[in-house]
Amino acid sequence: MSASPLRAHINGFLSLLTPDPRRPYFNVKSLFDWIVVITPSIILIISAMMAMRQRRQSSELFKAVRIALLPVGLFTTWVMCTFRDLSVANPRAAIRNYGIGLYGFTLAMKLIEMSLISERPKRIRRVKAHALKASSQDNDKKTADIHYYPAGSVMDAVSYLLDLRGVNSEFGLTTFFPPFSTDIDYDEHRLAFIGRVAFSCLRHFLLFDFLQTSIQLLPGNVGEPFGGSIYLPEDKLDLILPIPISTTIKRYIVSTLICFHVGPAIYAALTTGYLLITLFGVGVLRQLPSQYPPLFYRPWLSTSLTSFWSKRWHAVFKRNFTYVGWYPGVRLFGKAGGVLLVFLVSGLLHDVGIWGMRGDTDPLRIVGFFVLHGIGMLLEQAWKKTTGKRVDGFFGRLWSTVFMFSTAHLIVDAWCMRGLPGSQIFVEDRYRPVWRLVNWLRGQS
Numbered sequence: 001m002s003a004s005p006l007r008a009h010i011n012g013f014l015s016l017l018t019p020d021p022r023r024p025y026f027n028v029k030s031l032f033d034w035i036v037v038i039t040p041s042i043i044l045i046i047s048a049m050m051a052m053r054q055r056r057q058s059s060e061l062f063k064a065v066r067i068a069l070l071p072v073g074l075f076t077t078w079v080m081c082t083f084r085d086l087s088v089a090n091p092r093a094a095i096r097n098y099g100i101g102l103y104g105f106t107l108a109m110k111l112i113e114m115s116l117i118s119e120r121p122k123r124i125r126r127v128k129a130h131a132l133k134a135s136s137q138d139n140d141k142k143t144a145d146i147h148y149y150p151a152g153s154v155m156d157a158v159s160y161l162l163d164l165r166g167v168n169s170e171f172g173l174t175t176f177f178p179p180f181s182t183d184i185d186y187d188e189h190r191l192a193f194i195g196r197v198a199f200s201c202l203r204h205f206l207l208f209d210f211l212q213t214s215i216q217l218l219p220g221n222v223g224e225p226f227g228g229s230i231y232l233p234e235d236k237l238d239l240i241l242p243i244p245i246s247t248t249i250k251r252y253i254v255s256t257l258i259c260f261h262v263g264p265a266i267y268a269a270l271t272t273g274y275l276l277i278t279l280f281g282v283g284v285l286r287q288l289p290s291q292y293p294p295l296f297y298r299p300w301l302s303t304s305l306t307s308f309w310s311k312r313w314h315a316v317f318k319r320n321f322t323y324v325g326w327y328p329g330v331r332l333f334g335k336a337g338g339v340l341l342v343f344l345v346s347g348l349l350h351d352v353g354i355w356g357m358r359g360d361t362d363p364l365r366i367v368g369f370f371v372l373h374g375i376g377m378l379l380e381q382a383w384k385k386t387t388g389k390r391v392d393g394f395f396g397r398l399w400s401t402v403f404m405f406s407t408a409h410l411i412v413d414a415w416c417m418r419g420l421p422g423s424q425i426f427v428e429d430r431y432r433p434v435w436r437l438v439n440w441l442r443g444q445s
Contacts, residue, residue: 019082019097019359026084033084040080040107043073047114048157052121063118070115077104077111081356091225094357095423101356105349109320110161117323121160122170164316167291171319176311178297186289193289194282201275205426208268209434211261215421217438222258227419230255230412259408262421269425270314271295303396305376305403321345336378343374350411358418365410372407 027033047066054062081104086096114121159168166172180186186193212223219236221228232240237250278292295314302308321342329341347367355361380391391399415421429435 019085019356023083023085025088026086036076036083037080040073040077040104040111043069043076044107044111044114044161045154045157047073047111048121048161049152049154051114051117052156052160053152054120059118066115070111073111073115074108077108080104090424091419092422092424094225095420095425098353098357098420098423101353102349104356105352106317106320109317109324109345113320113323123156123160124168124170124173164319166319167293171322175315175318176297178294178311180294190282190289194279197275197278197282201272201279204268204271204275206434208265208272208425209432211265211268212421212425213432213434213438215258215261215265216435218258222416223421225419225422227417227422230258230409230416255409255413256405258416259405259412262412262415263405263408265421267296267299272426301397302400303393304380304391305373305400306380306391308400308404309373309377317346317349339377340371340374343370346370354414354418362414362417365414369407369411372410373403376403 216223329338347370
């Protein structure tokens with residue numbers, strides 16, 4: 001078979017795996033649509049229940065059933081991500097398809113874990129709020145004030161699967177959880193906690209609105225729902241920086257400023273979403289405030305790439321990356337391989353989000369960004385091994401900041417080219433206070 005027909009067959013096969021931009025819109029009134037969406041989650045819950053209930057005499061049988069369910073779960077997950085367009089004819093809502101891509105990849109990682117795990121996942125109760133400490137050493141299972149309890153019901157499985165950081169699961173006992181900003185025992189002062197969270201949620205939402213508005217006001221298409229590059233053409237650059245310097249330098253200054261907006265915008269958006277979940281969990285479901293430690297630990301104070309990724313950025317996917325990336329990477333290639341495979345899986349997660357949103361991928365820039373950060377962490381480990389000193393202090397902060405925003409151009413441009421900054425994240429434009437204020441000042445309705 002010649003090369004051209006072979007390439008045509010390969011492209012035809014790959015097209016079957018790619019979301020069709022002409023696929024029907026999701027119909028909230030269609031029972032079939034909802035069945036397709038929830039089927040992979042049901043399979044995952046069943047696998048988690050069997051993993052929790054396995055005993056010595058039944059472990060082999062349960063494991064065989066879980067492994068048999070794995071390809072079914074992965075196939076239904078792919079169908080869920082590709083069969084409907086969640087934007088419902090609204091270009092600014094295409095980010096819903098990005099979200100379903102992230103959810104599908106996360107669900108697939110959990111399916112792999114629940115299908116292959118040999119030990120029973122254990123749920124724990126932290127007896128006191130102070131059982132969550134600010135250091136991973138205090139979270140060690142030898143010192144944490146916790147109680148194990150048998151699990152295996154549907155609610156136990158759902159709770160375990162939703163507990164991505166491991167606050168109430170055994171795998172979280174060695175996880176770093178950012179400390180609360182005060183020493184108040186919020187479990188005893190629920191209303192004070194709810195008020196503080198509500199104010200913080202509003203503050204981060206306004207910050208996000210300001211940053212998104214700033215990007216959307218830039219000339220060109222970078223803030224539009226159909227996307228545009230962060231490397232603006234010369235005529236647009238002159239509108240932003242009307243100074244006599246070379247176009248190349250001016251273009252890189254503007255692209256760097258956009259990166260400085262996108263990074264904090266992601267932080268503000270994720271924090272806002274997490275705080276909304278916290279308000280629902282504590283205020284409506286009556287869960288303990290100590291079950292919702294902060295998501296981030298002041299990432300702007302990072303003094304190395306290691307501190308940024310291991311402590312200061314969120315650890316929502318830590319368990320998934322550990323099981324799918326770290327364990328096989330260490331087994332096959334040693335610790336360095338484990339680090340690189342973790343960042344490779346992280347890059348694939350974000351690239352699959354783009355795949356769900358636009359039907360294409362950009363692994364060179366999206367996956368490449370994360371792999372470069374894995375290499376950066378290995379360089380920090382080599383520095384510590386060579387000099388006996390870890391990367392820290394002023395020069396560590398300078399190194400990590402320069403490295404972060406230099407490599408950020410890769411992933412930020414990929415995101416902006418696909419319209420993420422122009423997406424409708426939380427509310428419609430008419431409910432965005434900063435956007436409305438800016439347009440009022442500009443004399444627009």
